Amino acid sequence: MKKFTATSFVASYLEAWNEQDAGSVTEHLCSNGHYIDEVLQEAMNKKTLFEELVEYFQSDHSFYEVTGDILSNGKTIAFQYCAKPMAPDSRAEVWHGAEFITLRGNSAFEIRDYYQLRAGLSRGQGGEGGVRYVKSGLRAEAMAQLLEALEHLMLEKQLYLDPDLSLPKLADCLNTTVNHVSQTINAGLQTTFFDYINQKRVEAAIKLMQSDSRSREAILDIALEVGFNSTSTFYSAFRKVTGQTPGSYRRRIKPAV
Structure with a gap:
């Protein structure tokens, strides 16, 4: 049986990427392991990662290779990589990234992927065949x-x-x-899912506060009506959106209602 080393693990892992083999990539994770896309702040288990990679490999045509040293202390592995277009006549640019892997035995419990977007492109742009996210199947x-x-x-x-x-x-x-x-x-x-939903709820609460018939309603009742489960969450979200507390906002608009 081949001896496990950080170098052999990384070589096998990148080989799976280069062969565009979603199953082989995810097999480097342990059963409850997860892959974290640090750019998009997404955590994926083996099943979700497999589904994403199947879609991603349909449009990705990159060759991944290590740049610099592979660092390991027996429990973690860190390495930098670059992704080059496979086609020699491709106009796609080289892009770079780094992965930090936490091991559990000979498998990865956690893979954190940090990568740079290509020069001259905004967040989420790059690749061949249309604008797309560098490591996402979503165009x-x-x-x-x-x-x-x-x-x-x-x-x-x-x-x-x-x-x-x-x-x-x-x-x-x-x-x-x-x-x-x-x-x-x-x-x-x-924004994040929670901030997006909470902003919608705060906007709904503001409409209620501005209503002649609801302007004196208890803040807790308004919070519950627009979807919040507690006044503390409501106060925090309201301040984040408006810069003031619900009470301060209502006192400010009171002369206008």
């Missing part, structure tokens, strides 16, 4: 469609009023994956 066109569907759903169904709304539940409503919804909100709207 800009699909993201735009998902953003449109998301906003339509919020406007028509007001899902943010559901206090039990979660990312998986929202993904089901949009008939897509949790990862794609999260990427769309993170990269397309430059």
